[in-house]
Amino acid sequence: MIFILLGPPGSGKGTAAKNMVREWGIPQISTGDILRMNVKENTDLGKKAESFMNEGDLVPDNLILEMVKDRLSRDDCQKGFIFDGFPRTITQANGLEEILESLDVKLTAVLEITAPYDIIKKRIAGRRTCSNEQCQAIYNIYFFPPKEENKCDKCHNSIIQRSDETEEIVTYRLEVYEEKTLPLINYYKNKGFVKSYSNISTSKKLHEDIKRDFS
Ligand code: AMP
Numbered sequence: 682m683i684f685i686l687l688g689p690p691g692s693g694k695g696t697a698a699k700n701m702v703r704e705w706g707i708p709q710i711s712t713g714d715i716l717r718m719n720v721k722e723n724t725d726l727g728k729k730a731e732s733f734m735n736e737g738d739l740v741p742d743n744l745i746l747e748m749v750k751d752r753l754s755r756d757d758c759q760k761g762f763i764f765d766g767f768p769r770t771i772t773q774a775n776g777l778e779e780i781l782e783s784l785d786v787k788l789t790a791v792l793e794i795t796a797p798y799d800i801i802k803k804r805i806a807g808r809r810t811c812s813n814e815q816c817q818a819i820y821n822i823y824f825f826p827p828k829e830e831n832k833c834d835k836c837h838n839s840i841i842q843r844s845d846e847t848e849e850i851v852t853y854r855l856e857v858y859e860e861k862t863l864p865l866i867n868y869y870k871n872k873g874f875v876k877s878y879s880n881i882s883t884s885k886k887l888h889e890d891i892k893r894d895f896s
Contacts, residue, residue: 683788684762685791686698686766687865689801689855692801693804693880693887697888704888712748712769716740735844737857739770746773749764749767761789769861774865790874791865791869791874793876796881797881802851805846806842808820810842810843811833811839813833815836
């Protein structure tokens with residue numbers, strides 16, 4: 682099973698992927714998570730990617746494709762995998778096609794996850810994370826605020842906003858999505874791969890819908 686989750690930032694791809702991991706036991710490959718880990722560990726890749734990420738821009742295609750190739754060479758990818766946040770450009774999609782061909786495997790489906798932009802903006806710009814590395818609890822000032830303003834319920838450390846999740850950067854990331862990533866929907870529609878889901882109620886409902894289509 683090889684899936685691509687395609688949709689704007691904040692549409693719920695990450696949560697959908699995690700539910701699919703639990704359901705089918707195949708790994709989630711989130712290029713955003715891999716990049717953030719590299720930034721945190723200050724690797725060469727992290728140093729190259731950091732400024733693009735902070736500005737809400739896409740990291741160059743060649744770096745992303747190398748990173749994905751490397752990730753797919755690991756043993757846990759034998760039974761399949763779920764791409765979350767990749768591909769994001771036509772160049773990445775063409776690169777992925779070559780990679781899959783070289784592995785002699787085929788894409789199962791592209792799941793398009795959509796949500797209205799006003800909800801997306803609140804989901805992302807409202808997100809706060811506990812500053813305590815050990816805790817990292819996640820809140821949303823609109824949907825599930827902490828009991829005490831700006832303090833984590835669990836460990837009482839301050840809660841902070843990720844630098845690429847401010848209102849301004851979110852608006853820009855949505856523009857980048859429309860320009861660079863949205864054309865992929867047609868790219869994959871023409872190949873007959875796209876299944877569309879609207880994620881406006883709960884992640885549980887979305888998962889039930891996906892499960893019904895692919896179990
Ligand atoms: P995400 O967590 O998927 O929203 O990704 C966070 C940031 O990482 C994005 O705003 C980009 O700067 C970068 N990024 C993640 N995945 C990709 C990708 N496939 N291509 C280019 N940049 C990416």
